[in-house]
Amino acid sequence: MRAGRILLLSALALLLGATSCKQDPPPAPQPGCESLTEIPYDPKPKEVVVPPNFPPMPIPPDNPLTEEGVVLGRYLFYDPILSSDSTMSCASCHMPEFSFTDGQAVSEGVTGEVGTRSSMSLLNVGYFLNGLFWDGRSPDLEDQALQPVENPIELHEQWPNVEAKLRRHALYPELFRKAFGIEHTCEITKELAAKAIAQFERTLVSSGQSKYDRRVNGEPGVFFTESELRGFDMFFDISPEMPDAECGHCHNVPFFTTNDYFNNGIEEVTDLNDFPDKGRGEVTGNIFDNGKFRAPTLRNITLTAPYMHDGRFQTLEEVLDHYNSGGHYADNRDPLIRPLGLTEEQKQDIINFLKTLEDIPFTENPEFQNPWH
Amino acid sequence: MLRTLLFLAATLVLMSSSCRDKQPEGPTTNLDLQFVATFGDQPLVMYDKYDYNDTMKVFFERFNFFISDVSLVPVGSQDETEILDIDFVSFDEVQDSLAAQQGVTFHLTKVPAGSYARLRVGIGVPADLNIDADYSPTHPLGANKESHYWAGWGSYIFAKIEGKGDTDGDGQYDDVAFSHHLGTNELYQTVDLPVALELVEGQDGLLKVRVDVRELYVRDNGMLDLVANPGTHTDTQLIIAQSIMERFPLAMSVE
Numbered sequence: 001m002r003a004g005r006i007l008l009l010s011a012l013a014l015l016l017g018a019t020s021c022k023q024d025p026p027p028a029p030q031p032g033c034e035s036l037t038e039i040p041y042d043p044k045p046k047e048v049v050v051p052p053n054f055p056p057m058p059i060p061p062d063n064p065l066t067e068e069g070v071v072l073g074r075y076l077f078y079d080p081i082l083s084s085d086s087t088m089s090c091a092s093c094h095m096p097e098f099s100f101t102d103g104q105a106v107s108e109g110v111t112g113e114v115g116t117r118s119s120m121s122l123l124n125v126g127y128f129l130n131g132l133f134w135d136g137r138s139p140d141l142e143d144q145a146l147q148p149v150e151n152p153i154e155l156h157e158q159w160p161n162v163e164a165k166l167r168r169h170a171l172y173p174e175l176f177r178k179a180f181g182i183e184h185t186c187e188i189t190k191e192l193a194a195k196a197i198a199q200f201e202r203t204l205v206s207s208g209q210s211k212y213d214r215r216v217n218g219e220p221g222v223f224f225t226e227s228e229l230r231g232f233d234m235f236f237d238i239s240p241e242m243p244d245a246e247c248g249h250c251h252n253v254p255f256f257t258t259n260d261y262f263n264n265g266i267e268e269v270t271d272l273n274d275f276p277d278k279g280r281g282e283v284t285g286n287i288f289d290n291g292k293f294r295a296p297t298l299r300n301i302t303l304t305a306p307y308m309h310d311g312r313f314q315t316l317e318e319v320l321d322h323y324n325s326g327g328h329y330a331d332n333r334d335p336l337i338r339p340l341g342l343t344e345e346q347k348q349d350i351i352n353f354l355k356t357l358e359d360i361p362f363t364e365n366p367e368f369q370n371p372w373h
Numbered sequence: 374m375l376r377t378l379l380f381l382a383a384t385l386v387l388m389s390s391s392c393r394d395k396q397p398e399g400p401t402t403n404l405d406l407q408f409v410a411t412f413g414d415q416p417l418v419m420y421d422k423y424d425y426n427d428t429m430k431v432f433f434e435r436f437n438f439f440i441s442d443v444s445l446v447p448v449g450s451q452d453e454t455e456i457l458d459i460d461f462v463s464f465d466e467v468q469d470s471l472a473a474q475q476g477v478t479f480h481l482t483k484v485p486a487g488s489y490a491r492l493r494v495g496i497g498v499p500a501d502l503n504i505d506a507d508y509s510p511t512h513p514l515g516a517n518k519e520s521h522y523w524a525g526w527g528s529y530i531f532a533k534i535e536g537k538g539d540t541d542g543d544g545q546y547d548d549v550a551f552s553h554h555l556g557t558n559e560l561y562q563t564v565d566l567p568v569a570l571e572l573v574e575g576q577d578g579l580l581k582v583r584v585d586v587r588e589l590y591v592r593d594n595g596m597l598d599l600v601a602n603p604g605t606h607t608d609t610q611l612i613i614a615q616s617i618m619e620r621f622p623l624a625m626s627v628e
Contacts, residue, residue, distance in 0.1 A: 055507040055515075129510060236525045244604070248525070249554075258519045288420055288468060331420060335434060335535045335550035335603075 033167075033186035036177040043068050043179065046199075048126065051208025052217050053254050057126045063142060063195045065202060068179040071371075073200030075175060076193055078370040081165050082148075083110045083155040090148065090197065091370065093119040096363045099300035100204065105311025109153040116277055118311040121304050123297055123362065126202035130259040134293045134309045137283045141198035146190060159190040166193065204368060206299060207361035215356070224356065231353025234346060245323070245350055246336040247298075256298035256357065263291040265327020265337045266308055272331060279309065288332045302358045316354060320347040400486040400574035404456065406443065407581045409476035409628075410436055410464045416473035417464060417586055422539075422546075425587075426596045431538045432546060436586055437463035438532035438555075438621075439498050439513065439521075442563075445484070445570065446491035453493060456481050459502060461513045476581075484578070489570040492580065496621045497531030497561040523556060530556040531618065534586065538599055551603040553617055560618040566627050581628040588624035589617050 043066035048057045059065060076082065077090045093107045094100040100122035107119045117134050125132070131139060138144035148154040149162060166172045167185040176188045179196055206213065214222040224232060230242060235251075237244040252258050261280040269275055272290045281290030293309040307313040313322065324347060326339035342350070362368075410417035417433065425431040439461055444453035462477050497503075498514065505522065508515030514522075514529065521530045532555045537546035572578045590597045597616070605614040 055518075058510045238525050248523075252519050252522070253524050255519065260520060286468065329545070329547040331432070331537070331546060332434070333550075335537060335552040338550055 033184045034173070035184055036173055037183050039174050039177045041177060041181040043181070046070050046203070048203055048205060050205050051213055051254075053208075053213060054124075054127075054206070055254075057202060057205070058129065059126075059202065060140065060142070063198060065199050066179060068175070069196050069199040070203055072172075072175040072179040073196035073198065074367075074371050075171070076197050077200050078372055081169070082157060082162055084157040084161075085110050088155055090145075093148075093154075094122050096365075096368050097303070099123050099303040099359075099363055101304045103305070105306045107154070109151070110156045111152070113153045115153045117309050118306065120294075121297055121300065122201055122204050123299050123359075124205055124255050126205065127255055128257075128259050131261075131283075131294070135279045135283045136261060136294055141201050142191075142194050145194035145197040145201070149190075162193070163188055163190060205362075206359055207365065209361040210299070210359040211356040212353075213359075225352065227349045227352045228356055229353075230346070231349035231351070232356075234342070234350055235353055243340060243342055243346060245340055245342060245346075246338070247323075247350070249336050250295040250334070251298045257295045259294070261289065261292040261294055262334045263330055263332045263337075264293075264323075265330070265333045266312065266322060267291055267330075268328040269330055277310065291330060291332065298354060299357045300359050300362065301354050303363065316351045317347070320350060398485075401483040402486050402572050402574050402576060402578060404481045404484040404572060404578040404580060405478050406457065406481055407476050407478040407579065408440075408462050409473065409581065409583055410467065411583060411585045411587075413585065413587045416470055417467065418470060418473050419465065419468050423587070425538060425590075425599070429538050429540050429549075429599070430542075430546075431536050431551075431599070433534065433536035433586065435465050435533050435535040437461065437465055438496055439517075439529065441495035441497065441499050441502070442493070443495070444493045445489040445568075446493065448488040448490045454485055454489075456484050459498065459513050461517050484572060486572045486574045489568055489572065492566045492568045492570075492582070492627060494564045494566070494582070494625070495561065496564060496618065497556070498529040499561065500558045503529055503558055523554070526557050528557045530554045531560060532556075534589070534617070540600060549600045549603055551599045553605045553614065555605060555614045555618050557611070557614075560615055562618055562621045564622045564625050566625060568627050583626050583628055584621075585624045585626075589620045591620065591623075592616070 046065040046067045046069070048065060050057060080086045080089045082089055088110050093102045095102055102119045105118060106115050108114045120134065125141065130136060132141065132144040138147060146159070149157050149159055166176070166188045173185045173188065176182050176192060180192050182188065182192070208217065211222065215224060233239040233242045234245040236248040237246070250258055250260065250262055267275055269291065272287045275281070275291035278290045280292040281287060283289075301316065305314060305316075307316070307319050313319045320342070323337070324340045324342045327333060327337050412423045415423065417436065419434055420432050422430050422432050439459060440457065441459040442455060443457035444455045446453055457479060460479060464477065467473050467476070502514060505524065505527070508518060510516055521533070523530050534551075534553045536551055538549040538551065539546045540548040566582070568580065570578065570580060597613070602610070602613045604610060605617070
């Protein structure tokens with residue numbers, strides 16, 4: 001019995017001794033904060049290729065484009081992980097085939113609730129430097145990308161939940177590491193997610209292959225038809241023999257927008273407080289901004305029906321009818337919105353010119369499509 | 374190829390313009406160059422109503438213009454000292470009397486100290502800069518290119534004046550909407566104004582320039598008929614544009 005105790009003690013001592021000779025085990029990783037340093041971080045600068053008639057795109061110095069950042073942004077853009085019930089992504093309202101709109105008058109969120117405004121095209125959005133959204137409430141893409149996630153009528157999720165989902169995801173920690181050099185999964189933040197989405201969005205640039213671009217860039221053998229040329233003349237008020245359709249003042253080259261805010265007379269109001277959607281005025285608090293909305297790009301306008309901030313016009317013919325009428329008076333209706341006196345043929349000429357802005361190579365660019373498919 | 378040429382042209386233009394910015398020798402100081410707008414004797418506030426003539430009241434919604442080659446001429450000399458290459462003066466956001474008093478101010482540094490007798494201000498974009506170039510988004514010509522470069526003219530719009538008028542006295546300003554966009558190289562103006570400016574090293578100076586928008590519309594027989602001349606977009610309306618631009622020297626004064 002005594003010998004047995006001695007043996008047992010000896011065995012325990014040996015066991016303890018053997019254990020103490022081992023190195024201390026590494027501390028257990030904090031849940032959700034695994035190390036990523038074994039994954040190489042070697043970001044490669046990404047150049048935004050723009051058509052010859054476009055200026056260089058301004059890139060914020062704190063979010064330079066990299067191949068890895070754009071890849072991450074593209075995955076995030078198309079991933080319903082950003083929504084509360086994993087059914088909607090950015091791309092649900094910004095589909096390539098509709099030039100990154102959704103083809104709806106107003107967009108529906110994850111709860112089925114519909115908003116009051118139409119999805120805006122993201123074509124050339126990297127050049128929109130005068131505020132984003134119809135009312136310009138967001139100063140830049142990095143800020144803009146944060147907002148739909150927590151909007152109850154859009155993705156209706158909370159960013160902390162999204163961050164948690166991204167940190168425990170099988171793919172994203174590696175993509176964030178490669179894009180931004182983070183060392184632990186817990187460094188995945190909404191700000192980095194927004195930066196990546198912004199990087200991807202800055203690549204959404206016209207192909208330069210629309211008929212209009214090919215014509216103005218001097219591609220041999222590309223000419224406007226007579227109708228398109230008449231439409232071009234009226235759009236930009238080139239020829240004194242043709243009516244001035246006043247389009248180019250708000251939809252100027254090369255982006256076919258001036259990135260400014262206008263009351264284009266679509267709303268009949270008794271006074272400036274009467275606008276059902278105050279638009280820009282909601283942001284600035286300035287009564288004279290009530291009823292003003294961003295002039296959208298007309299590039300790919302054939303793909304982005306219905307039209308206006310609330311999608312009230314189904315066709316370009318309806319849009320031309322509105323502008324030809326001069327719209328409804330308000331003190332802040334733009335002075336250039338006035339009865340135009342265009343004939344049916346002239347309206348069709350302008351529509352035919354607008355069709356030359358269609359850019360299918362942009363919408364079909366493989367680099368812009370859903371990477372999850 | 375075209376893009377490369379344009380880039381080179383823009384670079385040359387920018388280099389040539391930067392060459393104008395000689396570092397001054399001798400003592401310098403800061404100078405606030407302030408622009409305020411009026412309609413006659415009244416401060417110009419967007420959307421405020423003004424008597425245009427006996428039969429018409431107006432309000433303005435936009436009044437903006439480029440200034441360029443701004444220089445001071447010392448007392449007893451004809452040598453110009455350039456103090457500002459080009460910038461953009463916009464009263465579009467002047468929507469109350471306080472903003473009207475403040476106007477638009479450019480804070481200039483390293484202005485040579487001295488006694489000055491004249492201020493020269495170019496209204497518009499000088500021909501060497503008035504090209505379709507890739508100006509940086511922070512450059513006045515880049516920041517305002519989408520709203521102010523008009524490809525149909527091959528020119529920047531030097532100035533925009535827009536508003537509405539009430540001709541029948543019903544209080545509704547829906548009788549005329551005017552939109553005077555003024556540009557092309559021929560319309561560039563240089564305004565030469567007498568000043569009595571003493572700039573002393575270490576003491577900030579102030580130069581306040583008043584622009585009377587009403588004066589731009591004064592004609593020999595009264596005021597420009599806005600109903601007959603609501604726009605200045607096409608070449609055929611150039612004469613109206615020219616008549617407005619040529620009155621900038623009469624509309625500007627130093628207080």
